[in-house]
Amino acid sequence: MVRENPSWGYRRVRGELATLGIRVAASTVWEILKHEGIDPAPEGTATTWAAFLRSQADVLLACDFIETVTLTGQRQYILAVIEHATRRVRVLGATAHPTAAWVTQAARNLVMDLEGAAATAKYLIRDRDAKFPPVFDEILAQAGIQVVLSGIRVPRMNSVMERWVQTCRNELLDRTLIWNQRHLLHALHGYETHYNNHRAHQAVQQAAPLRAVPELITDPRTIADLGISRNDRLGGVIHEYRHAA
Structure with missing residues (x-):
């Protein structure tokens, strides 16, 4: 039993046998590999x-x-x-x-x-x-x-x-x-x-590329008294909201 490359799947083994003129059913190759403790269908090594x-x-x-x-x-x-x-x-x-x-x-x-x-x-x-x-x-x-x-x-x-x-x-x-x-x-x-x-x-995580996520406000009273101002960009096409000074 050849074991040089355990990453070969049963299709590869069957194909190599075919090049030698040996025809073997896929199920037979599968069972032999399983019996030898080799995964018949290993995951590919190529990076997705x-x-x-x-x-x-x-x-x-x-x-x-x-x-x-x-x-x-x-x-x-x-x-x-x-x-x-x-x-x-x-x-x-x-x-x-x-x-x-x-x-x-x-x-x-x-x-x-x-x-x-x-x-x-x-x-x-x-x-x-x-x-x-x-x-x-x-x-x-x-x-x-x-x-x-x-x-x-x-x-x-x-x-x-x-x-x-x-x-x-x-x-x-x-x-x-x-x-x-x-x-x-x-x-x-x-x-x-x-x-x-x-x-x-x-x-x-809701940050901007050049701005970190601000600290979370947990005090309900602070939230209730928030002062918010709106900054318009490009004539109002884009709106930005910030804490009022």
């Missing part, structure tokens, strides 16, 4: 995508382009990056013409920003969009960040980024009349600030 995301969350980034249209009919392309662990978002810019030179400069800006924040990113997930030139990956590689491509037509492989895209559309782009690129960048900056510094996120 979900396990990879969980294990590497602290060093994982994701990016994507978002398309929107201004009131003049001009199509704008927004490039944004999100940190998996903290959910911090960086809007790298918006342009009507995402040329290789523009995307390359966005990559350089991202690397400088990460270095300034002492970030420890090692991987960046992106799709196979042709707007990403080869030099985009090269710049990140020089900074020690490996680019991981998502599968073709498998947006769930970049689900954290896709979720932010949906949130940005629902909370900002679908509720704002964008005049031009300058107005778009202003709106995106305001939303980025709100998202990173105020908006609560379930994935980080």
Whole structure:
């Protein structure tokens, strides 16, 4: 009985026997392996995508382009990056013409920003969009960040980024009349600030990427006497609520 590789399943053993011209029923191989104390169907040793995301969350980034249209009919392309662990978002810019030179400069800006924040990113997930030139990956590689491509037509492989895209559309782009690129960048900056510094996120236990969860108020009298003020952003598109001074 060959026991060199106990990770082989019964299908692999049966297949190897077939290459030798030996035909054995699958049930027979199963019973022999069981009798020898070998799991006939061991779990695969390959890391699943979900396990990879969980294990590497602290060093994982994701990016994507978002398309929107201004009131003049001009199509704008927004490039944004999100940190998996903290959910911090960086809007790298918006342009009507995402040329290789523009995307390359966005990559350089991202690397400088990460270095300034002492970030420890090692991987960046992106799709196979042709707007990403080869030099985009090269710049990140020089900074020690490996680019991981998502599968073709498998947006769930970049689900954290896709979720932010949906949130940005629902909370900002679908509720704002964008005049031009300058107005778009202003709106995106305001939303980025709100998202990173105020908006609560379930994935980080109701904290914001750059704000810790405040201490819980347990005194009923304090709750009854709370003074709350509302801060409007972007002309009232976004509301923030804070303790009154």
